[in-house]
Amino acid sequence: MGQKMLMKGNEAIAEAAIQAGCRFFFGYPITPQNQIPEYMSKRMPKVEGGCFLQAESEVAAINMVYGAAGAGARVMTSSSSPGISLKQEGISYIVGAELPCVIVNMVRGGPGLGSIQPAQSDYYQSTRGGGHGDYRMLVLAPSSVQEAVELTQQAFDLADKYRNPVLVMGDGLIGQMMEPVEMPEYVKPELPEKTWAATGWKPGCGRERAVINSLYIDPSVLEQHNRKLFAKYAVMEREECRWQEEMTDDADFVIVAYGTTARIARSAMRKLRDKGIKAGLIRPITLWPFPNAPIQKAAEHAKAFLTVEMSMGQMVDDVRLAVNGKKPVEFYGRTGGIVPTVREIVEQIENMAKEAK
Amino acid sequence: MEAQFLIAGFGGQGVLLIGQLLAKAAMHDGMNVSWMPSYGPEMRGGEANCAVVISDEPIGSPLVTEPPIAVIMNKPSMLKFAPTMEQGGLMLYNSSLIDIEPDRKDITAVAIDCNGIAEKLGNARTANMVMLGAIIQRTGVISIDSAMEALKATFGPKKEHLLPINRAAMEAGAEAAK
Known part of the structure; x- marks a missing residue:
């Protein structure tokens, strides 16, 4: 643990992500999460291999996440409710292709453009998949800035462990509030190697081509794929439940x-x-x-x-x-x-x- | 022990900084703290406020909806927040910019000539630090020394030369609140 600092939830999450090895951030502005991309835009260029990119839309941002995750990078995007709705198609693809990434939702009032003040009305969307198709995401809900830091770092590990997106679900208050934070020293646990990542295949490189895809034309193959996903979710249900x-x-x-x-x-x-x-x-x-x-x-x-x-x-x-x-x-x-x-x-x-x- | 503050004024008066210094100083004194700004479609010169909670227990809500202590830097904030204050509460207000008294008989109101005092000291921009000195004097939640430590950390080396004038402003504010 380092020194105690007074930090905004959004900024603390961004720093925690970088500490946990996140090197790619793609996002699009929306209140009340703007300090995450703002912080990333300042910090990422100073980090070796760091990339911050403000996309032209939420849809573009989540597809950039898809790409970076497919290449095996630690990648994150963040948004707030209406923006998260826009990302749902991409999230469904990422789940289908079994790629790890971290998504932060600083929930605001809805439906529609709603308000910019804190809300928890995206619970159904977050816990029931959100996009089309049969799927789940691990959803972590911090209740303090310190916990937001810890859960963000764990989110990257859990995503890699299960090859599935992990959602950190806060709200406007968690994002905007300042609280004392001790930035933990991040220690990467033992995780499976990303042998599936598309990192550039060359003839004779000694491995199969990596194919990142969520299309399964043959129904029996897709059913098998869905059963595989749900076997993963069963493990998550058994091993990852957390409460206080x-x-x-x-x-x-x-x-x-x-x-x-x-x-x-x-x-x-x-x-x-x-x-x-x-x-x-x-x-x-x-x-x-x-x-x-x-x-x-x-x-x-x-x-x-x-x-x-x-x-x-x-x-x-x-x-x-x-x-x-x-x-x-x-x-x-x-x-x-x-x-x-x-x-x-x-x-x-x-x-x-x-x-x- | 729990102290809840609502600090309000217009953007540019340094009300968010008053709150941050309170929170930072109390954090270094070993307390639990939270700082929560109003956020929204605001504009330059528009309203700004923040809520600060300092406690020796874990903090529940960081929002302060019925302030026991209100720090009011301009007239619109006085009109908006005086009616929300807790009975028996303490209001510190900037009488340089507020030409009325709060419309409440059940609170203690202390007028501080923040801008006047700051101008006399030679730096009008320290009006918020005059108010911070008054807050420290009246509530005792932190000391001027710990506020100065927090300010030093906030300013960094580039603005270190501004520390003495800010200390003078806090001390003058504390004196005015006696």
Whole structure:
């Protein structure tokens, strides 16, 4: 660990990516993630082998990512909700071609151009694939600037490990906020060699031509390919689930929240404990794969769950699937760029506590 | 201990810097801190504000919607944020540019002639540091020394010669807030 610095989430993510060996960044401006490309444009030219390119559109940027990833490079793009929608076609191709890359989404209010303020309304899009076809992406949701740094670095390793894009999903607040950061010293884990990368084939170079492609005309071959992808996803579900639990052991009321909302829910939980209400918090860190285990465990003894999101209710579906009808699952959300307050969450749980009596 | 600040003015007055210095200094003092700017389709000379939270606990929301401490550098910010303040809160306002008093009887309001004091010291651009001195005097969350350390790190070697005038501005602001 280095020295503590006060950094903006967006800038910290960009620096963390470079530290983790990201040498190609392709992007297109959109609020509230602009400090990522801005930082990259300043820093990348000073890094050996570093390339920053502002593309002519989001569609172009994600296809540049496709190209660099196909050549075996560590590559990243970032955007915010409407821009991420534009990238979906490319993301689907990248998954189909089994290429690793990191995509950052600093989510803003939607639908459409929406607002530029923080939101979490891209949960469905992020966790259900997003583009066309049957696929998944690992989705990492930091709730502090420090965690954004750590998860960004891990995202590159996970992408390489599984040959699949990894999405870091923040929101306007995580991107814009400054917090103390200790930049960890990045140590690359042991990862499979990128023997599949298209790095320039010459006759007699001793290997097969590398073909980067997502087209499988023969249905039986495509079905086989899809089964292979889903075997990978099964491993991810088994091995990559991450979450944080606080005070769930004796909790009557369990709040489930991620990212920015989890910070506020944590303050609410403490306030409720002060008032004598046994509240707990489960914070999914991976949104996909979704951490079912701690929720199932809490459903054994908790009276009810409250999912809090900056949306009209998306993750709540996954919480309900995990709880599987055992206990009531309530929802509280603010949307359009409005962040829920501690007071609002406390009131929700107090009402639930009254009803449970 | 948790201190929440809302610092508002117009772009160019250095309100974001006041917040960053508060946060940086408190961070070096070992506290948890967050700094959150208003962001949006802003323009030069338009409104600017930031929220700073300093705490010995992990920080929940970095937003400050009902400020217990408001630092107000211009009149539109006074009109906008005085009604949102917490009961019993503390407002420090720049009386050089604000010719009214806050329309609240349940808060403590302290007028600081930031621009006037800065001009007397010979550098009108240090009006924000006058205000930072007043904040330090009234809240005690950080010291002038730690604010100066944070400013030194922010300025870098190129602007080091500006440190003495900024210190003088902070000290004058602290004196005015006594």
